Amino acid sequence: MTEYSNPRLPEHVNNSERRPFREFLWLTGGVLGAVVIGVLVLGLAAQWVAPKIPFAYESGLSQPLVATLAGDAQPGDARIAAYLQGLADRIAAAQGLPKDMPIQVHYVDDDTVNALATLGGHVLVYRGLLQRLPHENALTMVLSHEIAHVTHRDPIVSLGRGVVVAAAVAALVGVSSNSLADQVVGEAGTLTQLGFSRSQERAADKTGLAAVAALYGHTGGASDLYVVLREESGRSAGAAAFFQTHPDLNGRIASISELSRRNGWPLRGRITPLPDWLATALGSGHHPAP
Amino acid sequence: MAELGILLTLLALGFGFGRLAERKHYVSIREREACYADLLVFSARVPPEPERRRNSQLVIGSVVISVDYFKRFVAGLRSLVGGRVTSYEGLLDRARREAVLRMKEDAARVGARMIFCVRIETASISQGAQGAIGSVEVLAYGTALSD
Numbered sequence: 001m002t003e004y005s006n007p008r009l010p011e012h013v014n015n016s017e018r019r020p021f022r023e024f025l026w027l028t029g030g031v032l033g034a035v036v037i038g039v040l041v042l043g044l045a046a047q048w049v050a051p052k053i054p055f056a057y058e059s060g061l062s063q064p065l066v067a068t069l070a071g072d073a074q075p076g077d078a079r080i081a082a083y084l085q086g087l088a089d090r091i092a093a094a095q096g097l098p099k100d101m102p103i104q105v106h107y108v109d110d111d112t113v114n115a116l117a118t119l120g121g122h123v124l125v126y127r128g129l130l131q132r133l134p135h136e137n138a139l140t141m142v143l144s145h146e147i148a149h150v151t152h153r154d155p156i157v158s159l160g161r162g163v164v165v166a167a168a169v170a171a172l173v174g175v176s177s178n179s180l181a182d183q184v185v186g187e188a189g190t191l192t193q194l195g196f197s198r199s200q201e202r203a204a205d206k207t208g209l210a211a212v213a214a215l216y217g218h219t220g221g222a223s224d225l226y227v228v229l230r231e232e233s234g235r236s237a238g239a240a241a242f243f244q245t246h247p248d249l250n251g252r253i254a255s256i257s258e259l260s261r262r263n264g265w266p267l268r269g270r271i272t273p274l275p276d277w278l279a280t281a282l283g284s285g286h287h288p289a290p
Numbered sequence: 291m292a293e294l295g296i297l298l299t300l301l302a303l304g305f306g307f308g309r310l311a312e313r314k315h316y317v318s319i320r321e322r323e324a325c326y327a328d329l330l331v332f333s334a335r336v337p338p339e340p341e342r343r344r345n346s347q348l349v350i351g352s353v354v355i356s357v358d359y360f361k362r363f364v365a366g367l368r369s370l371v372g373g374r375v376t377s378y379e380g381l382l383d384r385a386r387r388e389a390v391l392r393m394k395e396d397a398a399r400v401g402a403r404m405i406f407c408v409r410i411e412t413a414s415i416s417q418g419a420q421g422a423i424g425s426v427e428v429l430a431y432g433t434a435l436s437d
Contacts, residue, residue, distance in 0.1 A: 006327045015383035016376060021305065023376065024360070027367040 035172060042168050043161045050160030051153040055101045055121070058156055062120030069116070069124055070108050077281050081107040084125055084143070087136075091144045094211040095151050103147055113229070117146040119155045131282050134228055136272040137212065137221030144208035151207060154200045198248065205252055209259050218269030219260040223253045304359030311358075312380065319387050326394045331405045337435055347400050349434040351392030354415065355385045356425040381426060386410060389430035402434035 012018075084105040092103045106124045113128035123146045133139045149155065196204070213219050226249050260267050337344075357365075361377040368375045389410065397405050408430060415425040 004330055006330055008324070008327075014386075015380040020309075020360070020364070020377060024301075024305075024364050027364060027371070031367050031370060 035169075039165050039168060042164045046160040046164040047157050050157040053156055053160070055153075058119040058121070061159075062118060062122050065118050066106060066120075066122045066124070069118065070106060070110075077107070077109070080130070080278065080281055081105065083275065083278070087140060088123065088143055088147060090215060091140065091147050091211050094214045095144070095147060095207060097147070097151050101150065103150060105143070115142050115146055117149040117155060119159065121150050123147065123150070127282060130278075132225070132228060132232070133274065134224050135221055136274050137216060138225040138228075139274065140215060141208060141212050141222040142225060144211040145204050146208075148204040148207035148211070149196065149200070152200065152203055154196050154204065157200075158196055201248070201252075202255065205255060206259060209256060209265075210263070213260070213263070213265040216269060216272070218266040219256065220267055220269045221271050222260075223256045226253050300359045301363060304361065304363070308358035308360055312384065315384055315388070319384065319391065322391050322395075323387070326391065326398065329394050329398060329402070329404065331390065331394065331408045331432065333408050335407050337404070337406045345400075345436045347397075347402070347434045347436075348431065349393050349396040349400070349402070349405060350429065350431045351389045351394070351396060352427065352429040353385050353388040353392060354425050354427045355381060355388075357381060378426075382412065382428070385412075385426055385428040386430070389428040393430040393432060397432075397434035400434060400436065402436045405432040405434045408432035 084107055088103045088105045097103065101121055103121045103123060106122060107130075108124055108126045110126050111128045112126040113132060115123070115125045115129050117123045123143065125143070129142070130139070133142070209219055209222060212222050230249055230253075257267065259265075357378070361381065364377045365375050368377075390408075393405065393408070409432065411429045413427045413429070415427055
């Protein structure tokens with residue numbers, strides 16, 4: 001077989017992978033970058049579309065949500081609920097909320113120190129928060145802030161954004177063939193709680209404060225709740241929890257003064273106390289600030 | 291966050307051990323290719339002087355190589371954006387050459403001088419979710435002819 005030979009062939013004809021690590025970095029960076037940009041864009045699009053969903057559609061989703069948020073707690077004293085509803089109706093009128101977007105206040109007999117607004121114009125106020133309110137002006141500020149979320153359609157915008165991002169992540173995860181990477185991407189996209197963004201909170205503060213000024217003629221006492229809770233946060237666990245869910249407290253107290261100054265609302269004025277029967281109705285846990 | 295840590299650890303392990311294994315394998319492959327350079331393999335069906343009577347035997351070389359986690363991750367990303375999956379190309383190159391070498395070893399054992407009608411076949415042994423490639427098997431077979 002003298003006419004045949006078997007020379008050493010060049011190595012890298014079929015195997016040209018000289019820099020696997022660099023390729024990995026490029027691919028990962030590129031794909032992650034694309035995912036982040038895509039999610040941001042989708043989020044913005046959802047934010048733009050969501051308010052166009054009619055308010056009437058929210059009620060279908062809101063009932064189970066309210067039930068979950070109220071938890072196992074009893075419905076609570078009807079007088080308190082009626083009092084809160086009366087305040088809420090006045091605030092809603094002051095904010096110019098249209099008649100087909102009614103506010104429904106739910107008083108939840110639970111220690112949680114919180115108040116929140118959700119779909120369908122439902123506002124939940126917990127006993128824990130009510131027990132710490134020093135006067136009616138602070139209560140009005142709290143309610144006004146939550147009602148402002150409804151006025152701005154913040155619940156449906158958050159939900160829309162969350163759903164769109166979750167759907168996009170699920171689509172991406174379904175396409176990839178790597179189960180552990182799936183989980184990572186999925187978790188990254190699951191920062192889609194029904195929480196509101198900082199800018200939504202600031203806007204709600206602004207609208208809420210305007211309503212308070214319209215109702216009382218001044219903004220005195222609007223930030224008293226935050227001040228009270230800030231002082232109390234070391235002492236009681238409930239207040240500390242409130243502190244955690246409202247992280248920008250100092251900034252918001254400052255912005256309330258700033259907004260008042262800018263709009264020419266007096267920072268001091270007559271403070272309306274809470275009704276006399278409220279303290280007993282709330283039970284032994286009631287300890288308002290002086 | 292824990293899953294991210296696990297992912298990165300697996301990637302690092304895959305990358306490290308994968309590269310080590312690949313390098314050792316290539317060294318071994320080159321060594322043996324030099325050793326068996328005299329044993330020629332042909333994909334042609336008909337040997338020279340076909341009318342001559344020779345001893346002939348079917349010889350087979352097969353190898354199964356597993357894909358490491360790093361390669362699989364990169365290939366998964368490739369499946370999103372497209373393009374050459376160079377991480378698998380190296381794998382298959384190794385596997386093919388190894389299979390041919392094992393076939394040659396088989397032939398040398400029966401005293402053959404050449405192997406004709408060599409065919410190479412690749413099979414993927416799927417593992418994991420959505421048919422992700424787990425291992426690749428390469429089979430090389432031919433007719434070994436001794437004088």
